[in-house]
Amino acid sequence: MGRFRSRGRLRLGTSVSANLNTRRYENGLRRALGGMSNDVKRAVDRTRIDVQNEARRRAPVDTGRLRSSIVSRAETSGRTAGYVIGTNVNYAAAVEYGTAPHVIKPKYKQALYWPGAAHPVAKVNHPGTRAQPFMRPAIEMTEIFFRANLSQIRGR
Structure with a gap:
């Protein structure tokens, strides 16, 4: 089962990140499908977008500034694929x-x-x-989104 970590509190200029341990998934895919590491990265990237959209959906709206400020970026290094999601508004x-x-x-x-x-x-x-809360519940859904995205890749 993949694991995710969320780091830190949400403050101005900081963000919440999630790292998925994709080794188990990737090893299983390599055995079953012969080296699909790009598909695992694609599943992580889709998960990043899903979590970003979930955080935006859950963000309370007054002017819409907080919701529109929620962004994410991929962070991949070696055999670890992850992402950072956050906002830069001072009242988040x-x-x-x-x-x-x-x-x-x-x-x-x-x-x-x-x-x-x-x-x-x-x-x-x-x-x-x-x-x-809007960011923490979205981050908690990381594994659910990842499994769904991975099953879509396997089902191709």
Whole structure:
């Protein structure tokens, strides 16, 4: 069975990656079909696209900026095929993991004010936001997508 690892927390400028150990699959394909390593790479690449699309599908939408910023790239070296999927928007981690209650204070002014507020205030006690995971559930589907893509290749 292939294994995948996801590394790190989703932060600005970072990403989540998945590495598939394709040796077992590749060895089985070589025995059965005579050296289909390009097909295994193709299955990993299709899996990368499937996971990217799943993360986009699961991403909450307000303006669409987060959803459209989700990208992926292949990372293949030697006998290891993998990919990195991520986003560069600065609030992605807050959406994925939620935020704890916190105090909002003005940075440049003496008070906070917004349209509809009764009066300016010195601080706001924010209750926090609930987590809306979109990247982790997509990454968790890596093996399911990989098996489906591999079976399509075998079924040709």
